[in-house]
Each structure stands twice: as structure tokens, then as C-alpha cells.
Amino acid sequence: MIVGVPSETADDETRVALVPTVAAELVDKGVEVCVESGAGTGSMWSDAAYREVGCTVVDEREAVFDRADAICQVRGLAANADHPMDPYREGQVVVGTLGPFDLDEATWEELGDRRLSAFALEFMPRISRAQSMDVLSSMASIGGYKATLVAAERLPKLFPLEMTAAGTVQPAEVLVIGAGVAGLKAISTAERLGASVRGYDIRLEVKQEVESLGADFVELDLETEGSGDDEGYAVEMGEEFYEQQRKQLGRVVPESDVVITTAAIPGAPAPELVSEEMIANMDDGSVIVDLAAADGGNCDPTVADETITYEGVTVFGPTNLPATVPGTASQLFANNLYNFLDHLLADGELVIDTEDEIIDSTLLTHDGTIRRPHEESDESADEEEGTDGG
Structure with missing residues (x-):
């Protein structure tokens, strides 16, 4: 079996789907790995x-798609708005973050x-x-860490508290x-700083x-029963709840130098969650x-991917920290x-068993069938879609 790793083509995307140390593990399993020249440059991995x-x-991007049985991408399909449909071969396997909620009917x-x-x-x-x-959790952790550094730098x-001869x-x-x-990563990073x-x-x-990381937990006077799903994640609430939440956050946000x-x-x-009025009440800087x-x-x-100043407050809108x-x-x-590919591999080949929960949950299309697994729970989505904090 051949796994292909093309360069990422989305704007400002520096990551690569497989780094050499991990690709070596696939090679040891008898899997051939075909990489486009320069694919690892953004993350400091050379062709050598x-x-x-x-x-x-290989030098040509098309050659990766021509040769590979499975294409691995950080951002493919709708996750890469610049090139939503790469030259995938018929019957090919595609693995990555694919922006499934944003796929249009023609792409399906x-x-x-x-x-x-x-x-x-x-x-x-x-x-x-x-x-x-x-x-998603791996990338969210990095995002929370870097968000804190961005705030600290600006x-x-x-x-930190500083006790100096010039004053406290x-x-x-x-x-x-x-x-x-x-x-949680933002909290722990800010605490360490x-x-x-x-x-x-x-x-x-x-x-x-939150408290185990050394931070104080803010409790608002809100009815939060039913705010968490069976897996412990927050769920979408009604507009009346958000209105009350914003009203009470209006007393908390202005007290902060940094809000993430x-x-x-x-x-x-x-x-x-954070209104213009709340921001206007924050200190300049x-x-x-x-x-x-x-x-x-x-x-x-x-504003996505822009840094603006509103009433003296700097507002960052990063989309890919x-x-x-x-x-x-x-x-x-x-x-x-x-780990995902290894879960699918059997005797050097990918085995797609839809009876397996991991495979069934992530598989969008297979053998000509459009599955759209996220739509299976649409009837309960309004009550159970979680806020991941990522």
C-alpha cells in the first residue's frame, strides 16, 4: 500500500500531515510513503x-495523487477553501481534516x-x-497555548506580579x-506566566x-441544568440563556486585562458572548x-484573520494558530x-469496517455511497451539539 503526503495549499498553512519520524513507523510496517518535494519545509523538515x-x-504534486492509495492531508476538501477538490483518483482513500460541515452538494x-x-x-x-x-484536541491545545502568548506579547x-525596588x-x-x-490550556499557560x-x-x-490549574472559577447566576452532554461537553443553549449570560459577563469582562x-x-x-459595550468598558491597551x-x-x-482595535482594545481573530x-x-x-491509519491497517492494507465506531463516525463517503455521518444526529443537534473550547 502507498500513502501519499502532498504539500498543503491553504493560505498560511505550514503544517504537514506526516513528519519523517512518524512516516518511518509506516515504512517499518511495509507501507510505502510518497511525499511531495517541499511538503515538510514549513515545519522544518527537509526532503532529505x-x-x-x-x-x-517526488517533484510533482500530481504524482503523489497518481501513485498513492491513500492521501493524507492536514486540510483537504472544504477545509481548504483555495483548492476544495484535489485530483483524487477513483477509489482513493482520503484522510485529514476535511471541513465536512462546509461541503457543498456538488462536492458531495x-x-x-x-x-x-x-x-x-x-x-x-x-x-x-x-x-x-x-x-482536534491536539490542535486546540496548541491554539490555547499560543493564544496566551499572543495576548502576553501585545x-x-x-x-506576573513583580516586587521591585521601583515598586510593586x-x-x-x-x-x-x-x-x-x-x-484549559490557555488557563494553565497564563498561570505559568x-x-x-x-x-x-x-x-x-x-x-x-479550572481550580486544579490554579485559576478561580467564575460562577454566574444562571440556570445551567442541561448545559452538558453525556460526554461532559457543553451544548448549545437558547438565545434567552445567552442574553442573560452576556448581561452577567458584562460585569466580569471589563475587569480583565486579557480575555481569551x-x-x-x-x-x-x-x-x-462578548459585546461591544463590554469591550468599550475595558481599559485601553x-x-x-x-x-x-x-x-x-x-x-x-x-474579524477572522485580522487584528483590529476597538475602543482602545486589541481584538485578535486568528483562525489557525x-x-x-x-x-x-x-x-x-x-x-x-x-494511530488512525494503524487502526485501519491489516496485513499492510487499509480495512474499512463500518461496524467499528471510529471508522463509522469519521467515514463521509465510501464505494460510491454518501454517508454524511453528522446528519444522523441532526434531529437532536439543537440540544446536543457541544462547545468544545477549541
């Missing part, structure tokens, strides 16, 4: 590094016509045996909204996790990093991807 572990490096039909087996890693089930394959004051410097006040993977940190989430059950927001709902616009910018943002003024840490991000993505 791939050749040294037994990979084949094309996937079926080409009889592709397309695996969207965004739909990895939240079960224990799939944790090592969970790309804030015109230090994060009070610590920066940091508020993290959302205690999912990204939020010495800030005074508070965390907020509609799920009261995460209070212990992480609330996102798969397949739906991000909830608007304060910083907001909105990690939900790709889905419309948690803050009213947020993991790509700013390409070495670590690529390593983790590759580890997740390898």
Missing part, C-alpha cells in the same frame, strides 16, 4: 529527512462519483480508544471563557478542573484573543494520523 527514513520524494456528489473513501478526522468519536487519534504590562507591579487579570481543551487567572464555562462540572474566548459549536456559528473567529467569533467586533507552531503541531497531527 524523508528520504533518510525510506520515503519516496463528486466524492460519490469518484468512489472515494473520505475520512474526516473532525468526527473522531470522544471515546477512550480514540483519544490517541483526536486531531499587552502593555507584564503578566500587579499581575495581569486574565479571563478565559470556555474550559474545553483550548480554554504568573497572571491572575479566572475561567468561566456554563458547565459547573468543570469548576474542579474559546466557545465553538460544530457546524454552527459561534455564540456571541487590553487584549482579546477570539479563538472562535473562524466560526464568526465570540466577540461582536471580531497551530500553524504558527508548525513543528509541534505537525508532530502531534502526524501521531494522531498514524
Whole structure:
């Protein structure tokens, strides 16, 4: 079997789906790995590094698609708006983050016509045996870490408490909204930098996790029963709830020097949690990093992939912070991807068993059949779609 790794073509995408150290593990299993020349450059991996572990490096992008049985991509299909349909061969396997919620009807039909087996890693089930394959959590962790560094770099004051001969410097006040993977990483990073940190989430059950990291948990006077699903993730609430939430956050946000927001709902616009009025009441020089910018943002003024100033407050709207840490991000993505491929491999070939929960959850199309697994739960989506904090 041949696994192909083309270069990423999305704007500002520096990651690569497989790094040499992980590709070597596939080679050891008898899998041939074909890599496009320059695919690892953005994450500091040379063509020579791939050749040294037994990979084949080819100059032409099309050659990867022509040769490979399975194509591995960080961002494919709708996750790469610049090139939504690569030259996949009929019957090919495609694995990566594929933007399944944004696929249009024409693309669905094309996937079926080409009889592709397309695996969207965004739909990895939240079960224990799939944790090592969970790309979204890996990338969300990096995003939360980098969001804190972005804020610390822009804030015109230090994060930690400083006792100096020139006087005492009070610590920066940091508020993290959302205690999912990204939020918890932002909290822990801000704590390590010495800030005074508070965390907020509609799920009261995460209070212990927030406090275990050294932060204070913000409790609002809200009815939160039913705010968490069976897996412990937050779910989408009604507009009346969000209105009350914004009203009460209006007393908390202005007290902060830094606000990092992480609330996102798969397949739906991000909830608007921070209003223009709240931001106007923050001190000049304060910083907001909105990690939900790709889905419309948690803050009213947020603009995706732009940094703006609103009433003296800097508002960042990053949509791909993991790509700013390409070495670590690529390593983790590759580890997740390898574990997924290894789950499918049997005697050197990929076996697609739809009775397996991991395969069934992530498989979008197979052998001409359009499956759209995310639509199977649409009837309960309004009640059960989670805010992952990533």
C-alpha cells in the first residue's frame, strides 16, 4: 500500500500531515510513503529527512495523487477553501481534516462519483480508544497555548506580579471563557506566566478542573441544568440563556486585562458572548484573543484573520494558530494520523469496517455511497451539539 503526503495549499498553512519520524513507523510496517518535494519545509523538515527514513520524494504534486492509495492531508476538501477538490483518483482513500460541515452538494456528489473513501478526522468519536487519534484536541491545545502568548506579547504590562525596588507591579487579570481543551490550556499557560487567572464555562462540572490549574472559577447566576452532554461537553443553549449570560459577563469582562474566548459549536456559528459595550468598558491597551473567529467569533467586533482595535482594545481573530507552531503541531497531527491509519491497517492494507465506531463516525463517503455521518444526529443537534473550547 502507498500513502501519499502532498504539500498543503491553504493560505498560511505550514503544517504537514506526516513528519519523517512518524512516516518511518509506516515504512517499518511495509507501507510505502510518497511525499511531495517541499511538503515538510514549513515545519522544518527537509526532503532529505524523508528520504533518510525510506520515503519516496517526488517533484510533482500530481504524482503523489497518481501513485498513492491513500492521501493524507492536514486540510483537504472544504477545509481548504483555495483548492476544495484535489485530483483524487477513483477509489482513493482520503484522510485529514476535511471541513465536512462546509461541503457543498456538488462536492458531495463528486466524492460519490469518484468512489472515494473520505475520512474526516473532525468526527473522531470522544471515546477512550480514540483519544490517541483526536486531531482536534491536539490542535486546540496548541491554539490555547499560543493564544496566551499572543495576548502576553501585545499587552502593555507584564503578566506576573513583580516586587521591585521601583515598586510593586500587579499581575495581569486574565479571563478565559470556555474550559474545553483550548480554554484549559490557555488557563494553565497564563498561570505559568504568573497572571491572575479566572475561567468561566456554563458547565459547573468543570469548576474542579479550572481550580486544579490554579485559576478561580467564575460562577454566574444562571440556570445551567442541561448545559452538558453525556460526554461532559457543553451544548448549545437558547438565545434567552445567552442574553442573560452576556448581561452577567458584562460585569466580569471589563475587569480583565486579557480575555481569551474559546466557545465553538460544530457546524454552527459561534455564540456571541462578548459585546461591544463590554469591550468599550475595558481599559485601553487590553487584549482579546477570539479563538472562535473562524466560526464568526465570540466577540461582536471580531474579524477572522485580522487584528483590529476597538475602543482602545486589541481584538485578535486568528483562525489557525497551530500553524504558527508548525513543528509541534505537525508532530502531534502526524501521531494522531498514524494511530488512525494503524487502526485501519491489516496485513499492510487499509480495512474499512463500518461496524467499528471510529471508522463509522469519521467515514463521509465510501464505494460510491454518501454517508454524511453528522446528519444522523441532526434531529437532536439543537440540544446536543457541544462547545468544545477549541
